Amino acid sequence: MKKLLIFFAVAATIASCTTASSSDQDTATAEPTASPGMLVYTKHCKLCHGAKGDLGLSGAANLSITLLSHDEITHVVTEGRKGMPSWKAQLSPQEIQEVTDYVLTLKK
Numbered sequence: 770m771k772k773l774l775i776f777f778a779v780a781a782t783i784a785s786c787t788t789a790s791s792s793d794q795d796t797a798t799a800e801p802t803a804s805p806g807m808l809v810y811t812k813h814c815k816l817c818h819g820a821k822g823d824l825g826l827s828g829a830a831n832l833s834i835t836l837l838s839h840d841e842i843t844h845v846v847t848e849g850r851k852g853m854p855s856w857k858a859q860l861s862p863q864e865i866q867e868v869t870d871y872v873l874t875l876k877k
């Protein structure tokens with residue numbers, strides 16, 4: 770009986786340790802995905818451009834090798850260009866800035 774109690778005590782200690790450390794990891798890994806630009810990109814842009822920017826669905830430009838500057842990307846996203854939709858009706862100017870910053874992080 771004593772042995773059983775010790776087993777439970779040890780099991781409870783191990784369980785509380787693992788819960789504590791896994792929640793620590795959650796906060797650490799959640800940090801980069803919390804970028805607002807990435808959320809906008811995942812929601813609106815990934816469909817055609819892909820997670821890494823190089824999917825090229827329906828002629829979408831490869832964003833990982835874009836030569837456009839920050840201002841030019843902002844302009845294309847705001848106004849659209851050929852097959853690229855205009856986003857000014859769906860996204861706020863701030864969201865467009867954030868997604869532009871994110872697009873530049875896709876460059877190799």
Ligand code: HEC
Nearest residue numbers: 813814817827828829830835836842845846850851852853
């Ligand atoms: C319906 C598919 C589609 C979606 C959704 C889409 N794009 Fe595009 N995108 C395109 C196409 C097609 C082009 C190429 C346009 C051209 O040939 O002029 C393009 C071009 C671009 C370019 C120009 C790159 C360069 O080097 O010339 C940028 C920047 C861009 N897209 C960013 C975005 C962002 C940011 C979003 C999300 C807010 C987005 N796109 C959503 C289809 C899409």
